[in-house]
Amino acid sequence: MSRDMGRPKSLSSKMNTDGPLTRTGPNQFHSDFIATDFQSTVALNLPTTELLLGHTELNPATMAQTESVPLLEEAAILFATGQVKVAEHMLRSAxxxxxxxxxxxxxxxxxxxxxxxxxxxxxxxxxxxxxAGKYETSPPVWHNSETNIDAPESKDESAIPGLVFPSKLDGEIIKLLQKLNNLSDSSKVLKLDFGRVKTVDPVGCGLLLRAMRNLKKTKHDLVLVAAQNLTEQIRSILEVGRRDETEAPWLLLLEVLQLLQLKEVFEEASIDYCVTFEVSPPAFEAPTSKVTTAVAEAIPADENSDRFMMPKTIEGSTEALVKQIAAHAKNHDLVILDCSQLERVEFGASAQLLNGLVPISGTKGKSVQFHEVNYLVMHLFNAMGLKNVAAIFPRKQS
Known part of the structure; x- marks a missing residue:
């Protein structure tokens, strides 16, 4: 896995995402599916519309009846693997x-x-x-969740100051980096969260590269959240042998891999960079300041809380997240995982999460429940078998 993390898509052994995916068996996919007409071959035995609209409580036994809708699970898996447009088209067509x-x-x-x-x-x-026209009832309400970059990052004065980068890493981040520069004057420890980044371009990479190098020179300690996600987005625009107008994306990738101290992955990526630009490969330099990595926006509940707050995104390794859940579970027989902020779970991470929760749910007297789960994540969990280790309660639509 670590070898793939820093390599461009063209050289990585990854799931083919050039076209839509279909399952031909458990965890098997092929890419010749056309989302036009979807006929369910499974007899549906589902709750009433009133129940689905959230007018009554769902219990685990009731939820079990909603777990075998192949088309919906397929759409959830597509979304989890990053094929958002295909998932959207499948749902719209259905x-x-x-x-x-x-x-x-x-x-x-x-x-x-x-x-x-x-x-x-x-x-x-x-x-x-x-x-509203079809069901003659009020639709779900749009929730504004954009973060104002001019607002304080946290009301907790003891919290580590930092920034959450937007979904697009492009020229618009210059305003955010100006704020980062101001924060660097007042704190020697900074937190950079890349969990929301979905696309990058060379301009944005160049701006972030300059900022990261400045922080290295000033010897700031860093907390990097979802840095693996950033490396994945960078390598998605790289191709070995294709010499683009700027080297910035390559250099940013190498910079981040050094901060993560992934020497082997760095050396592979540096050779690809060398081949592409016909230059000598740069030497690996371990960071001289403290660099800590973290799960994307993980917000573990405190010891006295009845709930464990799940992060906004779950991707890459879930080891740290599972350890936090296990620590919370030591003090609670009913382990409630609050998914009200959870938006997306990466396909591979869902399997890791399942494996991590098995020992917890298997402990005598313990039970695990997911609460306030969005419907994309719910159907992914169902498809991956998390229903076998935990009860899954979807969020109410309001």
Whole structure:
């Protein structure tokens, strides 16, 4: 896994994401599926629309009846593997064809969640009109969640100051980096969160590279959140042998790999960089300041809390997250995992999470429950088998 993390897509052994994916068996996919007409071959035995709309409580036994809708699980897996547009098209087509019976409302809720996560308010509002017309009831409400970069990062004065980078790492981050420069004057420890980054371009890479090098010169200690996600987004725009206008994305990738002290991965990436630009490969330099890595926006509940707050995204290694959950579980027989802030779980991370929760749920007297789960994540969890180790309660639509 570590070898793949720093390599460009063209040389990495990764799941093919050039086209849509379909499952031909457990955890098997091929890429010739066309999302046009979806016929469910499973007899649906689902709760009533009233129950699905959140007007009554769901219990684990009831939720078990909603767990075998192959099309919806397929869409959830596509979303988890980053094929957002394909997942969107599949859900939109299912809604238009209206061939899911009582499960139709679940497809609507999944699409609402997708638009909310992607911050596509126009599509969300358009879907709301269609929903209200079809069901003659109020649609889910759009929630504004954008962070104001001019606002303080935290009301807790003891918290580590830092920044959460936006979904697009482009020229617009210059305002954010100006704020980072101001923060660096007042604190020797800074937190950089890359959990929301979904796309990068050379300009944004160049700006961030300059900022990272400045922090190295000033010997700032760093807390890097979801740095692996950043490396994945950078390498998605790289191709060995293709000489782009700027070397900035390559150099930023190498800079981050050094901060993460991934020497072997760094050396592989440096050779690819050398081949591409016909230069001598740079030498690995371990960071001289303290660099700590963290799970994306992990917010573990304190010892006295009844709930454990799950992070906004779960990707890459889940080892740190599982350790936090296990620590919380020591003080609680009923382990409630609050997913109200959770937007997306990476496909591979969901399998790791399952493996990590098995020992906890298997402990005598312990039970694990996911609460307030969005519908995309719920169907991913169902497809991956987390229903076998925990009860899954979807969030109410309001």
């Amino acid at each position: 809604i238009d064809l209206d061939n899911l019976g009582n499960a139709a409302t679940l497809a609507w809720f999944m699409l609402f969640d997708l638009y909310q996560i992607e911050k596509n308010q126009y599509a969300f509002e358009s879907l709301s009109l269609d929903y």
